[in-house]
Amino acid sequence: MALLPQLTRRLGQPLFLPAHGRGAALPDGLRQLLRRRAGVWDLPELPALGGPLEADGAIADSQRSAAAEMGVARCWYGVNGATGLLQAALLAMVRPGERVLLPRNVHRSLIQACVLGDLRPVLFDLPFQSDRGQPAPADSAWIERVLQALPRDGAPIRAAVLVHPTYQGYANDPTAVIQRLQQQGCCVLVDEAHGCHFAAGVDHPLPPSALHCGADLVVHSLQKSAAALAQTAVLWLQGERLDPVRVERSLGLLQTTSPSALLLASCEEALQHWQRRKGRRQLLQRLQEAAALADGLRHSGVPLLSNQDPLRLILHTGQAGITGLDADDWFLPRGLMGELPEPASLTFCLGLACHRGLKRQMRNHWQNLLRHFPDRPPLPAFEAPPLPLVTSTAQSPTQAWTAEHQLVGLKDAEGCIAAELLCPYPPGIPLLIPGERLDRQRQRWLERQQLFWGDQIPDALSVVSGG
Ligand SMILES: Cc1ncc(COP(=O)(O)O)c(C=O)c1O
Structure with missing residues (x-):
């Protein structure tokens, strides 16, 4: 039983998430709540409290006023991280067999949603910053090229996802990109897990929140970019492109029937905190x-x-x-x-x-x-992943995930179809997704990634048998 002592251990400067810095930046209301008799706040969905999907109760009221304060139609608090809300949002936007446009720096939760819902991802590559080996956000000229390169046949592309900002804090103004994707018939979901503070409207030259740039749905992680507890997040919905009933059905499919009242209270407090002058x-x-x-x-x-x-x-x-x-x-x-x-x-x-x-x-x-580590020469420029601008998977992620699979040495994996995600964490961005076929260049590139990521890139991959 060694868990509890770990939680209170001295750790030095907490330059990691949650963003409340081990409690130092928790809003006053939450801090006071946590000082009350231990556990009094751990309540079930009592009638007066309700839950994120109930029409009545304190949680429904809280969500209604948060949406009104943000100037959007609806919002839902979540207690399974940005992960749970991103997955519910995507499954609400796209039906089984339909396609969704995803950037290559998409968080793995959205690929998992494709597996769950039999959605067909069309992946687009991003500009690459070779001095640091990280993708940069796409601008509208880039997205125009992506749209030109989309496959002309097959199921319709119903939705598109953007990541804004990235984990490292790269962001641009996504307005033109969002508008262009919407013109193309896509409902746009922005994974703004790391950018809730962009929406706070303080007098600082931060990039704009996608909520203020016309996105249909936006997910904020309230522990990564506001001062709530771990596992908290909020999903915002605006405009007419998506029926809130579809979102609620999808949330109901994925979320727990016993959401933590403490976590939900921390969602409210974190959002309220930025409504107050202090x-x-x-x-x-x-x-x-x-x-x-x-x-x-x-x-x-x-x-x-x-x-x-x-x-x-x-x-x-x-x-x-x-x-x-x-x-x-x-x-x-x-x-x-x-x-x-x-x-x-x-x-x-x-x-x-x-x-x-x-x-x-x-x-x-x-x-x-x-x-x-004295006198080392700078690391050489990083090699961009050898990917076409736009890729569809060889099999659907659901098919690949559920197929018979086997382990194959990475060095022998050329031509194989991945059965699982290959994904260093953090940042949780897959290098390979279920259903993708490894061509020679990609297999070689992955082998070279082992030099940088160590055992986060295993020697053997799970691939579809006979694929
Ligand atoms: C861009 C992005 N989106 C979503 C998530 C998932 O967030 P959570 O861990 O709150 O489920 C992460 C987690 O690192 C992330 O970096």
Whole structure:
């Protein structure tokens, strides 16, 4: 029984998610609730409380006022993360056998929804930043090329998904892209798991929230980009393209019948916090401190990559010839706990708590890291994944997932059809999805990825037998 002591252990600077920074930035109402007699708040769906799918009760009222404050038609709180709400949203938009346009940096939850609902993904590639090995958001010229490259035959493409911002905080203004996809007949879902604070409307040059750019559905993770507890999220719906009844049926299919009242209360508190003057002032202060911290670190020689969300700091370890995974291993025991180690970078989530002394700590740790891994040449430019602009899978993900499968060595996998996701986590972006056939170039590229991702890329893949 070693779990409880782990929860209260000292961990150094919490530069990871949830964004409340181990409680430091929890809104006052939630903090007070947690100080009440332990467990009083753990209630079932009593009539006065209701649940996210009930028409009456405090939760329904709370969702109605959150939607009104955001200026949208409906919203639903979720207690199975952004994962659960993204899956419900996608299954509401697309019927079995229909197609959905997904970016290559889609979170694995949406591929899993394709498996669950027998949806046919059409995947589009993204601009690639070869100095760091990360995708960048698509602009409207890019999306125009994607639309030109779509297959002309087959089932209709009913929906499209965008990721805005990315885990690392890359974002643009998605208005034109959303409009173009809607003109094409798509209902647009934006995975804004990392960008709830974009919608808070504070006086800071953050990118716009997709909610204010006309998206039909948007999912916010309230633990990643607001100050709620882990597992919380909210799904927003606006416009006429999707009937809310379909969303509710889909939510009912996936969600627990016993949602935690504490988590639901934390959804309300996190959203309410930014309606209040104190909460808005705190968010603005955090954004300003974060921008000043990044400037200060750059001035003292710490290589940070540029992005659009000040609350994400991307340390460019590759510039010093060090992988983000090695840097993370080295920082962790020294009390600097990042969120997202990748081959050329380590992303720190500053979250919504105040971090005193962080500039000095990061600068010192960076200098000590350089002494530990001295005089390395920068990592060479990363090779873009060898993918066509648009790909359909060789089999449907459902077919591939449910087929007889077998393990095949990665080196022998050329020509095979993947039966499962291949997906380093974090960031949870699949490198290969069920139903995709591995051509020679892709098989070779995956083998080379082992050099960077280590055992996150296994030596053997689960592939469809005889596929
Ligand atoms: C872009 C993106 N979307 C969705 C999710 C899923 O969020 P959750 O862990 O809250 O289910 C993640 C998780 O990392 C993510 O990075």
